[in-house]
Amino acid sequence: MFKIKLSIAVLVALTAFSSIGFGQTTRTSRNRSVSDIEISGGLKEALTKGVRFAVNSLGRQDGFLKNARVKIPLPKNLQKVERGLRIAGQGRSVDEFVTSMNRAAEKAVPVAIDVFVDSIKQMTFDDARQILFSGRDDAATQFFKRTSEETLRGKFRPIVEDFTESVGVTQKYKTMIGKYGFAAQLLGQDATDIDGYVTQKALDGLFLLVADEEKKIRKDPIGRTTSLLRKVFGILR
DSSP states (O other): OHHHHHHHHHHHHHHHHHHHHHHHHHHHHHHHTSOHHHHHHHHHHHHHHHHHHHHHHHSSTTTTTTOTTTOOOOOHHHHHHHHHHHHTTOHHHHHHHHHHHHHHHHHHGGGHHHHHHHHHHTOOHHHHHHHHTSOOTTHHHHHHHHHHHHHHHHHHHHHHHHHHHHSHHHHHHHHHHHHHGGGGGGGOHHHHOHHHHHHHHHHHHHHHHHHHHHHHHHHOGGGOOSHHHHHHHHTTO
């Protein structure tokens, strides 16, 4: 009787071990069925899709202003005095100031396309595999941040500066801050360098929407709109 029980236990254990091995083999063979060239091509296609979606969404009238997730508010330290300004009848000026910051970001975003394309060209086969199999929903977006954020910052800021200089309420604010000199620094970096603040917020909003699109392609088969995307991202099941 003991031998029978032992045999059954051994059989169960062997069956379980075999099943695990079979699952691993299936996943491995599925991964190998997609070449490095296909993985790289599929990932680049997905990235291009995500970038175009983000740029088209944000780089237009009200792209930032009417999207609550990316709308650029007053710098935090200025928010502390916003209520007082509105009570004092300066609400319109506050609204115009907020609008000008968001309009500046909307003007800057379209230049991101060429920078992102250059970043995608830098991607190696190893980069592509690490991004695809990282287990992170925003791995490709993080690759973009590493390889393109500083270049984007350098391209965004002059556009932001030109726009804010041309808008009366923002230009007046800059002049006022300049007159306060050292005392203005008490407001903090975001409030004293309004162009730097807007530039960073524009970058944050752009990467947020790229990440949204990347997650959609990874998680939702409907987001895989081509046969290559379906093949490459299908191996993540």
